[in-house]
Amino acid sequence: MDDQNKNLILATALSFLVIMLWFVLFPAPEAPETPPTEVTEQSGTESGEIAATPGAIDDTGAATGSAEAPGPADAPRVTIDTPSLEGSISLQGGRIDELSLKNYRETIEPDSPIVNLLSPIGSNQPYYALFGWAPGSGLDPELVPGANTIWQVENGATLTPDSPVTLTWDNGAGLAFTRVISVDDKFMFNVEQSVENTGDATVSLAPYGILARHGLPPDLKNFFILHEGGIRMADGELTETDYDDFDPMSGVKTTAVEQDGWTGLTDQYWMTTLIPRDTGGFNVTTLRDSRRDIYQTTARMPTQTVAPGASASTRLEVFAGAKEWATIREYQNENGVDRFLDSIDWGWFFFLTKPIFAVLHYLNQMIGNMGWAIIGLTLLIKALLLPLAYKSYVSMAKMKELGPQMEKLKEEAGDDKQKMQKSIMELYKREKVNPASGCLPILLQIPIFFSLYKVIFVTLELRHAPWFGWIRDLSAPDPSSILNLFGLLPFAAPNPDSILAILSLGVLPILLGVSMWLQQKLNPTPTDPTQKMIFAWMPWVFMFMLGQFASGLVIYWIANNTITFAQQYAIMRTQGYKPDVFGNIIEGFKRKPKSDDAAAKETKPKSDKS
Template identity: 70%
Template sequence: MDDQNKNLILATALSFIVIMVWFVMFPPPETQSVDPNAPAVVATDTAITPSVDTSGEKSATSTAEVTEATAPEAPRLEIDTPSLKGTLSLQGGRIDDLSLKNYRETLDPGSDIVHLLKPVGSDAPYYALFGWAPGAGLNAEQVPNANTIWQVEAGEKLTPDTPVTLKWDNGAGQVFKRQISVDADFMFEISQTVENSGTSSVSMAPYGILARHGMPADLKNFFILHEGGIRMIDGELTESDYEDFEPASALKEIAVEADGWTGFTDHFWMATLIPQNESGAKISTFHDARRDIYQTNSKLRTETLAPGETATVHTRLFAGAKEWDTIRSYQNQANVEGFLDSIDWGWFFFLTKPIFWLLHNLNALIGNMGWSIIALTLIIKAALLPLAFKSYVSMAKMKELQPRMEELKAAAGDDRQQLQKSMMELYKKEKVNPASGCLPILLQIPIFFSLYKVIFVTLELRHAPWIGWIKDLSAPDPSSLYNLWGALPWGTPEPGSILALIFIGILPLLLGISMWLQQKLNPAPTDPTQQMIFAWMPWVFMFMLGSFASGLVVYWIANNTITFTQQYLIMRSQGYKPDVFGNIVSSFKRKPKPKPDDK
């Protein structure tokens, strides 16, 4: 067999091994069931140890009394925007009941909308708190905390056009007000004001808290995806898995010099605290193992108010879907530094970011994510065409040189060194690079992984339909050979089961056929081992990739089809005419068994 085909086999085998290892190490996540009758986690009081500032004076304590209400259920105010619905509790002024209007749990139109934030007493409490931690001249009872019952001063319903204002008088000379506003997407702004009408100076520090009771029930635990804590401090992104959270006893506050935000990120959703841009803010993230509460805090600098003075501070809260357009607008127009990095672009961010940008814009133009993936494939193949052209020209020349290479092999006999020398002289004379055929295949590996990352991680592929039976390009092909792709009157196997892996869908079958046809551009290798590898490879890939996201399989089919067309036309332009039909026919012919005396 010539060196060109050996290199092609090596490159293809390498691609196969890399993807197989990836598939084994990072299998598709299994759907986890949630027990609706699981007992609720109930928290008790907690307080973070007071910190001491550089002057040696006691600074305000960042206190988070995350407790269940001891009084009857406090009144609530409705939240209603084009994107959100829910309520906020007047107990602590908590934003603890929030759902996403435009996103459902499943493809079923009647399924529940995604419930992001939940109050204490629910199956998975997850909420935002704001308040003031006491400093000099105040005690814990004289500042609003998680259980303070606020009074409504203005507004009956929180909408983008109608903010609400809450008020609380501590009876000791300080009046606290909190104005909460929200935009049409997912951003709240919390403005906290305190007026000191007492007779002496007081100090206190404003804080914001995101608390989550236990790990999310639908945690994917998939290596390619980050879920857990996330923060950006002065341009440096830090991600923490839930099991890596620092214990509450080892709390560390990280100073923010200019810009920062902190929060929790899920697969498609996120809640984030964004303190106002100023020096002196501090961010901390920890896990209270005793009560199994994960918490992240943003504490602004301590405010000292003389009698008659007033102070106002601002903190923003993002709670919603990780929509690329929306998050980018907050980064560019609302000055949330590095907010786009809240989407997990991964190590190949230099590929995933531009690939998604292009895919997003193609979808805006075409209006269908499946056809946009095919258009993206065309653009990628066009960008790689100069390299592919050189590769396929080299392959055509190698075919022309095949008779002369056979002559060199016969002349060299068993002298491998002489054969190698003669081959190199022939390649140099004819200006042929036998390794050039591997480059397009090798370049496809990082592109394949980057597109896999984009399809799996980004929200825009979630529940995105293509054609017919493909209703969700982020999920595997739901059709199955088990019921002859819908022709027989029974359902398909459960996703992730062994039967689902064996009885593949239509898209994986098309993938296998496209790979098989691509092989038929060249005759089968004469070596039996290489022949067997080539014969099995398309079908192994077919089953291996069958459980991958449909969008990725669509890309792979389109890539194979375009590659076949490019290679066929370029090789014909160089005088070599691939006998595709003849190679297909020959692959079905029975090979005569070698006789015992055959050498």
């Protein structure tokens, strides 16, 4: 077998091995069943409540207020109503703890419930944003607003993009606190906190914001390709912290942010983030209260000293919503949120995933359909790789042309393999043939494939995105099944978690197998029986392996195979060969006579079939 075939087999085998290892080591993610977090009574705090930031702000930052205060679910509320959000603010603590995303549903069904992001204490999965002031030295914690403080509404019964809400609280001892909350038409809240000292003593206190989640997310994927947990940007440095790696309360670490940054909790498609503004720096902690199974991240702004008759203020933005690329990009570019696009998990191949998604996004805007945008992206990628592919396919044609000479050299060398290799390399050099060029297009497809898989898995824009017909969600596997004749038989396809799902091939995986088989027919068949058998089975093995991949990825692979087939066929025709796709592949590559003189010099073909 010549070196061209060896290189082709090696490249294909490497691709096959990579995907096999992927499936063995990293099976498809499954959402674990997370039991509801039990809420227990805590002495001195409300049911299941966190302290203001135990171990994060300071030892005196405990939640204030009576333990007999109403729970946040029962406390008075201010309604939130925007084009993108609905929910409410609890006047107990002035927390944002009830929030749903109007434009996103839990499933592809039109009557499915909208996605719920934040939930109050007393629900199965409490998750909320809390704000307050930590007292400085000598200031009683009861005299600053905390988790249990009952605020009064000064104006605004409903929070909308056009009507902010003002909350007030007077501690009765010379400090009057005000909190103004506004929101835009997307997912960004603006929280302005101020304090006025009407007493006769100077006080010091530090504003803070907390994101707290009780228990793990119910839809936690726990899949290595996706980061879920804590995320922060500190002066240009991104840090991702898995839930398992949150600091314990006994050993919490503080990260100082000197200029710009943010901290938050991120899921696959949704995120909450604290973004301190105009603070001159702040401190961040990310910790877990294991006793109450609470995960939290805190942003504490610098301590402010307020003299009698003076006032102090601070501003904090809170992102709570969907990780829409265009929206987050706007917050980064227009609102100056430092490197906010990095909150989307682009992965190790970020230098590929970022531009791939940007092109995919713009194509989707032009075409109006993400499935066709994936095919358009494939065309662009193949166009960029065409010069390399052209060299590869021309080299393949030349290698076939050198076949008789190589066979002659092998016969002359006999058992002397060193002499044979030397003669063949001299032949390659003389004819300007690169036997390795055929591997490069295949090898380049591996990082592109993994990058696109990452894009389809982590980006919100592919979630519930339809293509046409039965493909209603490009982020999910093809729902059709050969086991019920693609819906013609009166029973449903096997559950995706069933072992029968491996055999439940949909239309797209079958088309993938056929496209790989057709593409394989353009390459010379290995002479070794074992390698020939491996090549024969490979398209159908891949068909089953990729059957449970996201439909968007399978569409890309089908389009890639189809375009590659067309390119290779056309290029090899320009080199004087007419591939016989459905015949014997070695006999199918026929040398076209260039001229009578050229034909007379060439070896007579074994068959006159064209």
